[in-house]
Amino acid sequence: MAELALRMAFSLTQIVVVMGVIMLTIMVLTLAERKVLGWMQDRMGPMEVGPYGILQPVADGLKLFFKEDIVPAGANKFLFTLAPILALVPALIGFAVVPFGPDSTIELFGVQFKPFIISDINIGILYILAFTSIGAYGIILGGWASNSKYSLLGGLRAAAQVISYELNVGLAIVGVLLLSGSLSLVKITQAQAGGFWHWFIVGVPPDGWFPVHTQIFAFVVYVISAVAETNRVPFDLPEAESELVAGFFTEYSGMRFAFFFIAEYGNMILVSCIAAALFLGGWNAPYPGTALARMGFAQFAWIENVVWFAAKVYFFLFLFFWLRATLPRLRYDQLMRFGWKVMLPIALGNILVTAIAAYLFPRS
Amino acid sequence: MSMKFKTWLKTITFYEILVGMMATMRHLVNYKPITLQYPHEKRTLPDSYRGMLALLRYDDGTEKCVGCDLCEAACPSRVIRVVSSEVPGEPTKRFAKEYYMDMTRCLFCGLCVDACPVDALGMTREYEWAVYDKRDLHLNKQQLLAIGDRSYPVREKRLEFQHPNVAFFNVAFKSLPPKES
Numbered sequence: 001m002a003e004l005a006l007r008m009a010f011s012l013t014q015i016v017v018v019m020g021v022i023m024l025t026i027m028v029l030t031l032a033e034r035k036v037l038g039w040m041q042d043r044m045g046p047m048e049v050g051p052y053g054i055l056q057p058v059a060d061g062l063k064l065f066f067k068e069d070i071v072p073a074g075a076n077k078f079l080f081t082l083a084p085i086l087a088l089v090p091a092l093i094g095f096a097v098v099p100f101g102p103d104s105t106i107e108l109f110g111v112q113f114k115p116f117i118i119s120d121i122n123i124g125i126l127y128i129l130a131f132t133s134i135g136a137y138g139i140i141l142g143g144w145a146s147n148s149k150y151s152l153l154g155g156l157r158a159a160a161q162v163i164s165y166e167l168n169v170g171l172a173i174v175g176v177l178l179l180s181g182s183l184s185l186v187k188i189t190q191a192q193a194g195g196f197w198h199w200f201i202v203g204v205p206p207d208g209w210f211p212v213h214t215q216i217f218a219f220v221v222y223v224i225s226a227v228a229e230t231n232r233v234p235f236d237l238p239e240a241e242s243e244l245v246a247g248f249f250t251e252y253s254g255m256r257f258a259f260f261f262i263a264e265y266g267n268m269i270l271v272s273c274i275a276a277a278l279f280l281g282g283w284n285a286p287y288p289g290t291a292l293a294r295m296g297f298a299q300f301a302w303i304e305n306v307v308w309f310a311a312k313v314y315f316f317l318f319l320f321f322w323l324r325a326t327l328p329r330l331r332y333d334q335l336m337r338f339g340w341k342v343m344l345p346i347a348l349g350n351i352l353v354t355a356i357a358a359y360l361f362p363r364s
Numbered sequence: 365m366s367m368k369f370k371t372w373l374k375t376i377t378f379y380e381i382l383v384g385m386m387a388t389m390r391h392l393v394n395y396k397p398i399t400l401q402y403p404h405e406k407r408t409l410p411d412s413y414r415g416m417l418a419l420l421r422y423d424d425g426t427e428k429c430v431g432c433d434l435c436e437a438a439c440p441s442r443v444i445r446v447v448s449s450e451v452p453g454e455p456t457k458r459f460a461k462e463y464y465m466d467m468t469r470c471l472f473c474g475l476c477v478d479a480c481p482v483d484a485l486g487m488t489r490e491y492e493w494a495v496y497d498k499r500d501l502h503l504n505k506q507q508l509l510a511i512g513d514r515s516y517p518v519r520e521k522r523l524e525f526q527h528p529n530v531a532f533f534n535v536a537f538k539s540l541p542p543k544e545s
Contacts, residue, residue, distance in 0.1 A: 036392065038397075039391070039392045039395045039397075040388040040389075040391050040392045041388075041391070042391055042395075042396065042397055042398050042399070043397055043398075043399050044397045044399055044401070047401055322385055322388060322389070323385070325388045326381070326384045326385045326387070326388045327381065327384065
């Protein structure tokens, strides 16, 4: 009983810490996106609140918190309320299986804990995929329940887009799963330990032969599909502001809007975490072991690992901003054609090649 | 064939997208904003800036306007409305008893200033005229004179040898710079 209570307390602490870090990252991201976008377009970005505008996320949050909560006439009140929650929860719940650092255990009061992962379940990636699919319901229902043509169009677009690109995400990671032989993100990350040449994106001799074992095609498919799945530029058709006002959340205001907003950024972080864990070795440094351990600070090596994980995640997040500053929006038929006629065959071909390669030359 | 191959190669390597991304990255690295933090720093206005309109006075404080209505006639947007009247006791002299400008319609073309035979209208360098009530932009003579007073501290000298009973335009005197037609 005492052990159970201890485990629950530890898990709760982990959840609070992870949620806090995610929320903090989202706050930083809202500012960082506007700043990076501004700098890339020869602007300054937000400059008014605080020095160089660094308190802008706080001001935005306060504004959204105190804004009037409007439910449009004719809206389905139940679904209208449910939709932001349905969008937000799946975006945050996926972090439960993401390993943020090494798979070490610590012992507290005679009970073993894993400090860098909330729950190491053996179907980790499947769990994330399942929950992100539920997130699509939030968008679709939000669009439908608003009783507005813009919202409905945004929701319809989101439905078609998220479903077609989710397929590509699922197929793109199959190659990695074949090579690592596990669905657990911890095991997948561990399979890539010992230097960047062991990462699944590379696939060179000790682990396989370059053109057949490399997952770089899957990686490109995954990144593009992840951008599409999080409804970001250039695939932001569900919220295309020049066509649909704001798409599926046109009618939302106040905290409900904030929920959708947090869900979008949470999804960005989640797909970045998955991309880092699956293709770029997760918390593994690009060299064998860690520099701190080699210098004799083995007990602090986890800091280096966590920093590497954060660096990889932030690289992807920066990529999101970079793409947004560069690319215009796709037309709808281009989006669909690209998803079904380009991404899907590449992902399927990758599965075929990787499956044969993994069968003939299995990773040790 | 080789051209086709090159196009294909560019497509599969996302060449065009990468070029675009390098362009945005170059702007990020050589970050040099072209924007001004407007309320805190303001741009230098050109000398010929055409801002808010104002009615002017002579140096002795009398209004320049002779109520000739030419500005009203020149205005393409029908901003100006002049109610002209005789100066009491001086039948040959007129003045603008009422003078209204509906600045919601003004397009700041400056035709009224050009049309004025006595240089009674001027364009100031004021441009921060956002108001909460649209009706606040319907200005009367007193308001327009006040704008002129604060924007033109140096006033034109009233010609002293002018006969008080003669309607008189001071445009042809050599002491004054000629009007641009």
